[in-house]
Amino acid sequence: MGWIRGLTGAAVFSAAAAAVILAVRRASLRWGATDEELLAKLAGDDLLPRPDLVATRAISIGAPPSAVWPWLAQLGQNRGGFYTYDWLENLVGVEIHSADTVVPEFQIRSVGDAVNLAPGVALSVASIHEESDLVLRGAVGPDGTGAGAPYDFTWAFVLRPRADGSTRLIVRERYAYLRRWAGALVEPVEMVSFVMTERMLRGIRRRSERSPSRPTPS
Numbered sequence: 001m002g003w004i005r006g007l008t009g010a011a012v013f014s015a016a017a018a019a020v021i022l023a024v025r026r027a028s029l030r031w032g033a034t035d036e037e038l039l040a041k042l043a044g045d046d047l048l049p050r051p052d053l054v055a056t057r058a059i060s061i062g063a064p065p066s067a068v069w070p071w072l073a074q075l076g077q078n079r080g081g082f083y084t085y086d087w088l089e090n091l092v093g094v095e096i097h098s099a100d101t102v103v104p105e106f107q108i109r110s111v112g113d114a115v116n117l118a119p120g121v122a123l124s125v126a127s128i129h130e131e132s133d134l135v136l137r138g139a140v141g142p143d144g145t146g147a148g149a150p151y152d153f154t155w156a157f158v159l160r161p162r163a164d165g166s167t168r169l170i171v172r173e174r175y176a177y178l179r180r181w182a183g184a185l186v187e188p189v190e191m192v193s194f195v196m197t198e199r200m201l202r203g204i205r206r207r208s209e210r211s212p213s214r215p216t217p218s
Contacts, residue, residue, distance in 0.1 A: 028194040032201070033058040033170065042172050043127055044135035044156035051174040052151075053186060055193070058170040059201040063208040065131040065159040065167050071204050072134055072157050072169075074099060074106035077116040083203025084196045095119060098203065108134065123155065133158045150179035151186055169204060171197060 030038055033056045042056075061068055074080030081098030095118075099106065108115065114122040115136055123138035134157045139149030153175050160168040173193065175186050 028191060029055045029057075031057045031194065031198055037168070037170055040170075042156050042158050042170060043129070043133035044137075044154045044172070045174065047126060047135070047137060047154050048152060048174045048176045050176065052177045052183065053173075053175040053190065055173040055190060055197075056170065057172075057194075057197055057201065058168055059205055060162075061167045061169055061205045061208050063167060064165055065161050068159055068167050068169060068204065068208045069131045070102040070107065071207050072159075073108045073130075074103060075108070075115060075134075075157075076106075077118055078114070078122075079103075079106040079108070079116075082196070082200050083207065084199040100207065123153075126154065131159060150177065150182035152176045152178060167208075169201060171201065173197075 037058050038056050071080070071083070075082060077096050079099075080103060081096045083098045086096050086098050108125055108128060111125050111128060113125040115125060116122045117140065121140055123136040125134070126137040127133065127135040136155040137153065139151055139153045153173070156170075156172045156174075158170040158172070160170065162168060173190075175182075175190075177183060177186070
């Protein structure tokens with residue numbers, strides 16, 4: 001009967017591992033976000049009203065939206081980078097160099113501006129309201145370009161001022177699958193996105209808070 005105990009042990013281990021993976025995935029999809037922020041309607045939500053996957057992440061920044069916005073407005077491989085792990089991104093040849101200063105010519109100005117993820121691979125600005133929100137839209141297909149992408153995607157950055165002069169930066173990703181197999185492409189990438197987004201949020205906070213006079217968020 002040892003084989004039965006072995007099978008039982010394997011089943012218990014598999015169930016426990018699956019539960020841990022599910023818990024980690026749920027946590028990654030809402031890193032830093034409050035329950036209220038998860039349920040809030042944000043800029044860009046109306047572009048994909050029935051998404052198949054949503055990730056909402058957030059961070060408190062001890063600086064007003066006016067100090068945070070310039071860093072958001074120069075996101076992009078063709079602009080100020082993404083404030084993440086440049087060395088890791090550059091291992092695959094995307095040529096990203098995150099800026100440590102605000103560069104006026106890098107600033108996103110209007111709807112339709114291109115925001116590159118990599119050379120030749122760009123999202124488009126779908127909505128922009130200075131010091132309030134920036135929404136990007138597009139997708140990357142199996143060949144690494146936007147051609148033939150099996151999903152639609154929006155990437156929203158929302159700034160919410162707080163009474164103490166600090167800011168909540170909320171980042172929401174929404175995916176709408178256009179093909180049955182789209183999830184097989186998107187789901188693994190989303191875990192990578194979590195790691196990079198967490199680093200990006202911390203990078204934006206560090207740059208925005210450089211002035212010693214900035215308030216410390218509660």
